[in-house]
Amino acid sequence: MAKTIQCTVVTPERKALDQTVDFVVLPLYDGEIGIAPDHAPLIGRLGYGEMRLRRGAEVSRFYVDGGFVQVVGNHITVLTAQAVPADDIDREAAQQQLDAARGxxxxTDEQRQIRDRTVAQARGRLRVARQAHP
Known part of the structure; x- marks a missing residue:
């Protein structure tokens, strides 16, 4: 029997996901990481972007809004502000959010940091929407 990974995604409101998968791809703050069964222990800071979960030939896509990931054994725990299924993201609304963020x-330094974070979030959301609805 092939090894699997238990993936749990938690947001401030609820446990958004708890399923067994074959492979996980996460957007880290400084790049992307793929996690297979028996991965080395890891704690990472998440960026804004697409989380992909593969089980067999099926791939599920989600937008994750920053946070942290912990890998211990064959269990991945993702703590994030939001975990939105890619199919639930409106591409047009995501583009409008990006345009508003750029404006x-x-x-001031504080305003620049807020704008940069908002732009990064909107870009990540739009990328996920484009992948779901090419």
């Missing part, structure tokens, strides 16, 4: 004022 935010940035005359």
């Amino acid at each position: 935010q004022p940035a005359s």
Whole structure:
């Protein structure tokens, strides 16, 4: 029998996902990581982008809004502000969010940081929407 990974995704509101998968791809803050069964223990900071879960030939896609990931044994725990199924993201609304984020004022360091974070979130959401609805 092939080894699997138990993947649990938790948001502030609820446990968004708890399923057995073959492979997971996550957007880390500084790149992307693929996690297979028997992966080395890991704690990582998540970026804004697409989480892919593969089970057999089926791939599920989600937008994750930053957070953290922990890998211990064959269990992955993802703590994130949001985990939105890719099919639930409106591509047009995501583009509007990106346009609005780019238009935010940035005359102080704090405003620039807020704008940059908002732009990164909107870009990640739009990328996931484009993958789901090419």
